[in-house]
Amino acid sequence: MNRFNVRKVAVLGAGVMGAQIAAHLVNVRVPVVLFDLPAREGPKNGIVAKAVEGLKKLKPAPLGVAEDAALVGQANYEEHLDQLRDCDLVIEAIAERMDWKLDLYRRIAPVLAPHAIVASNTSGLSITKLSQALPEAVKPRFCGIHFFNPPRYMALVELIDTPTTRPEILDQLEAFVTTALGKSVVRAKDTPNFIANRVGIAGMLATMKEAETFGLTYDVVDDLTGKKLGRASSGTFRTADVVGLDTMAHVIRTLQDNLADDPFFPSYATPPVLARLMEQGALGQKSGAGFFKKVGRDILRLDPAKGDYVPAGGKADEIVARMLKKPPAERLKLLHDSKNPQAQFLWAILRDSFHYAAVHLADIAESARDVDFAMRWGFGVSQGPFELWQAAGWKQVAEWVRADIEAGKALSKAPLPGWVFEGPVAENGGVHRPEGSWSAAESRWVPRRELPVYERQPFRENVFGAAAADPLKSGEEVFRNDEVRVWSRDGEVLVASITAKLHLISPTVVEGLQKALELAESRYQGLVLWSPDDVFSAGANLEALMPVFMKSGAKGIEPEVKKLQDLMLRLRYAAVPVVAAVRGIALGGGCELALYSARRVAAMESYMGLVEVGVGLVPAGGGLADLARRAAEHATAAGANADILAFLREGFTAAAMAKVGTSALESRKFGYLADSDIVVPHKDELLHVASAQVRAMAESGWRAPARRPFPVAGRSAIATIRAQLVNLRDGGFASAHDYHIASLIADVVCGGDVDAGSLVTEEYLMALERRHFVSLLEHPKTQERIMGMLQTGKPVRN
Numbered sequence: 001m002n003r004f005n006v007r008k009v010a011v012l013g014a015g016v017m018g019a020q021i022a023a024h025l026v027n028v029r030v031p032v033v034l035f036d037l038p039a040r041e042g043p044k045n046g047i048v049a050k051a052v053e054g055l056k057k058l059k060p061a062p063l064g065v066a067e068d069a070a071l072v073g074q075a076n077y078e079e080h081l082d083q084l085r086d087c088d089l090v091i092e093a094i095a096e097r098m099d100w101k102l103d104l105y106r107r108i109a110p111v112l113a114p115h116a117i118v119a120s121n122t123s124g125l126s127i128t129k130l131s132q133a134l135p136e137a138v139k140p141r142f143c144g145i146h147f148f149n150p151p152r153y154m155a156l157v158e159l160i161d162t163p164t165t166r167p168e169i170l171d172q173l174e175a176f177v178t179t180a181l182g183k184s185v186v187r188a189k190d191t192p193n194f195i196a197n198r199v200g201i202a203g204m205l206a207t208m209k210e211a212e213t214f215g216l217t218y219d220v221v222d223d224l225t226g227k228k229l230g231r232a233s234s235g236t237f238r239t240a241d242v243v244g245l246d247t248m249a250h251v252i253r254t255l256q257d258n259l260a261d262d263p264f265f266p267s268y269a270t271p272p273v274l275a276r277l278m279e280q281g282a283l284g285q286k287s288g289a290g291f292f293k294k295v296g297r298d299i300l301r302l303d304p305a306k307g308d309y310v311p312a313g314g315k316a317d318e319i320v321a322r323m324l325k326k327p328p329a330e331r332l333k334l335l336h337d338s339k340n341p342q343a344q345f346l347w348a349i350l351r352d353s354f355h356y357a358a359v360h361l362a363d364i365a366e367s368a369r370d371v372d373f374a375m376r377w378g379f380g381v382s383q384g385p386f387e388l389w390q391a392a393g394w395k396q397v398a399e400w401v402r403a404d405i406e407a408g409k410a411l412s413k414a415p416l417p418g419w420v421f422e423g424p425v426a427e428n429g430g431v432h433r434p435e436g437s438w439s440a441a442e443s444r445w446v447p448r449r450e451l452p453v454y455e456r457q458p459f460r461e462n463v464f465g466a467a468a469a470d471p472l473k474s475g476e477e478v479f480r481n482d483e484v485r486v487w488s489r490d491g492e493v494l495v496a497s498i499t500a501k502l503h504l505i506s507p508t509v510v511e512g513l514q515k516a517l518e519l520a521e522s523r524y525q526g527l528v529l530w531s532p533d534d535v536f537s538a539g540a541n542l543e544a545l546m547p548v549f550m551k552s553g554a555k556g557i558e559p560e561v562k563k564l565q566d567l568m569l570r571l572r573y574a575a576v577p578v579v580a581a582v583r584g585i586a587l588g589g590g591c592e593l594a595l596y597s598a599r600r601v602a603a604m605e606s607y608m609g610l611v612e613v614g615v616g617l618v619p620a621g622g623g624l625a626d627l628a629r630r631a632a633e634h635a636t637a638a639g640a641n642a643d644i645l646a647f648l649r650e651g652f653t654a655a656a657m658a659k660v661g662t663s664a665l666e667s668r669k670f671g672y673l674a675d676s677d678i679v680v681p682h683k684d685e686l687l688h689v690a691s692a693q694v695r696a697m698a699e700s701g702w703r704a705p706a707r708r709p710f711p712v713a714g715r716s717a718i719a720t721i722r723a724q725l726v727n728l729r730d731g732g733f734a735s736a737h738d739y740h741i742a743s744l745i746a747d748v749v750c751g752g753d754v755d756a757g758s759l760v761t762e763e764y765l766m767a768l769e770r771r772h773f774v775s776l777l778e779h780p781k782t783q784e785r786i787m788g789m790l791q792t793g794k795p796v797r798n
């Protein structure tokens with residue numbers, strides 16, 4: 001296969017989706033030009049320019065750092081069509097109208113590069129019909145690329161081919177979307193709304209209907225169908241509000257317009273309450289009201305009987321919440337047998353989802369795996385309908401569903417397909433098995449597509465029943481204690497995985513990591529710090545230190561802090577390279593582990609910060625010493641008289657205000673990632689990239705940095721910082737205790753009471769960190785913050 005280089009992407013349409021797709025391309029550093037219609041008045045790029053400006057304010061943020069909006073190229077079809085010539089990929093995301101899309105394709109066809117892939121982000125139009133308007137030369141390179149809103153955060157991208165799409169085009173696009181954009185691909189058939197929206201929206205409609213049948217209010221339904229059910233925390237009705245009721249209505253209309261023969265057709269009717277809300281212009285979150293409405297700090301829910309909003313806050317019954325905590329088989333049996341209306345409601349919506357998925361499998365997806373993945377990645381459920389059904393006991397659940405269909409309780413009279421009860425699926429006890437997942441259309445087990453891109457995912461996500469390898473039981477285990485597993489996949493690169501809750505760093509973790517370093521130095525090329533879940537480390541385990549504190553007071557903690565600092569220095573000056581594979585939160589001590597590694601590879605969704613101020617402490621795992629050293633190095637690199645203080649400012653502010661980067665890119669801006677560190681778009685490629693880094697560093701003769709003293713900014717800089725802090729305190733922007741902690745942070749990063757330019761060592765600064773840490777531990781206000789955090793998980797402002 002020829003290498004598919006994507007040097008530049010054009011996105012056509014700067015609406016909700018197009019602008020955010022362009023933003024995500026910027027996040028992952030793919031050059032992009034965003035097109036829209038020429039503005040009728042003012043500068044011709046007016047429409048695009050406004051959309052790009054809007055990206056800076058949108059929540060959740062589509063950009064890793066807002067300033068990067070400047071990297072989105074701006075263009076309009078009247079002046080800049082020529083710019084399409086050097087685009088390798090064109091993503092069309094204009095308004096959902098077949099005639100408008102076809103017009104635009106005709107317009108751009110003459111200027112497309114002869115190899116460019118052209119893909120539509122349509123949610124509901126037929127990809128095959130769209131392709132028919134294209135010149136013969138473009139047809140083989142045309143397909144659907146269906147992103148989910150918001151595209152930065154939703155993992156799913158559905159790729160859809162047509163009878164004329166060349167197969168390698170989709171393979172190339174799948175590789176690009178996976179590695180470069182970090183998305184997870186499902187191939188969908190060209191049927192209305194593809195897979196995720198078809199199953200997901202039918203599920204939401206079913207939920208709305210059953211909620212009415214069982215007389216449940218929206219707040220209760222959302223509590224029942226959110227986290228407790230293993231689904232997105234916004235539940236059902238709030239999800240609809242967030243998506244936008246107009247967008248949802250649009251997807252429903254596609255079902256109504258195209259699926260007259262579907263046995264579930266009657267259940268595609270627009271719910272009357274949805275129609276009424278739309279008439280009133282209540283489109284959900286964007287218009288300020290939908291099923292819910294926020295008034296000041298209060299959340300109100302619509303009471304359809306009254307036609308007005310009333311206070312929300314209804315929750316699931318305790319007994320039902322307890323049922324939902326049970327393992328699948330027990331859970332479903334409890335729900336099925338219960339007389340509690342909430343439990344009956346839950347059984348009803350699960351039954352509807354199994355019924356719907358089974359009846360439609362043959363038409364909409366190649367295999368059951370694609371349905372389950374589409375629901376996981378596009379709707380944020382922890383298990384798709386088929387895997388949940390299988391986990392709960394295939395045959396028993398099938399019998400219950402059959403009985404409900406026969407009793408007229410289900411949404412459609414359509415019987416479950418024969419393969420549910422007889423043949424390989426029934427014998428297997430479900431649709432997934434290690435060699436593949438069931439294809440109802442082809443009556444066979446379909447294995448996963450093996451593309452080279454998936455060799456980059458050592459632990460590729462898989463469905464229940466596929467016997468996916470558990471990373472924490474894989475490879476050769478060389479050491480393990482209660483909170484760290486040290487292992488290797490290849491005998492060359494050692495991996496240390498913290499297994500403690502939230503990967504909190506306790507003395508046991510420190511010991512485990514010391515051991516990992518010893519082993520790495522004795523037998524391996526280097527060490528990767530990686531864990532399979534989406535937390536790097538939430539920081540030091542304060543609770544684990546409580547017994548020491550109770551017994552010996554703050555002074556008793558000092559040796560433990562010293563051990564943590566020693567670990568940091570050991571990481572930095574190890575004889576082999578240590579690479580931190582960061583994903584999710586890396587806070588406090590977790591952030592410091594990453595900082596003291598030789599290199600960091602970070603998933604795009606990494607949130608790093610020195611947040612100790614939140615618990616009334618200063619960073620004392622070397623975080624401040626590292627900040628001082630980096631500032632000195634940058635100042636030295638910038639010239640003989642460069643002012644160290646200037647290079648301290650960003651890092652000092654970040655630590656003093658406990659700022660956390662909201663992406664890997666922002667974490668880099670705060671100094672927690674170096675320019676040379678690597679940002680990895682796909683979370684499942686992290687271990688591969690980190691291991692490759694270790695190998696490359698070892699192969700290139702990596703040595704730890706030289707230990708040398710460095711200059712600090714000294715007492716005059718401390719005075720300057722304090723003067724500014726006084727203003728903040730006196731202006732009421734910081735409490736007296738915040739001022740006190742910030743002064744101590746300033747003291748460490750400037751090197752204490754010494755002349756500007758004095759040379760210090762890391763050990764010296766770490767001793768200062770320890771001193772201030774211990775003094776703060778004795779401070780009542782700090783103790784209040786720590787206790788508050790341990791009890792409520794929320795910072796105390798005092």
Ligand code: NAD
Nearest residue numbers: 013014015016017018093094095096100121122123147149
């Ligand atoms: P939108 O209404 O926010 O934006 C549409 C853009 O198309 C606007 O910028 C508009 O200026 C431009 N446009 C309108 N008429 C045009 C024409 N005749 N020629 C060229 N450009 C024109 O729409 P959106 O929500 O971003 O949806 C865009 C596409 O993405 C649609 O096909 C939609 O089905 C699909 N989609 C939407 C979502 C979603 O949640 N909104 C999710 C996935 C896919």
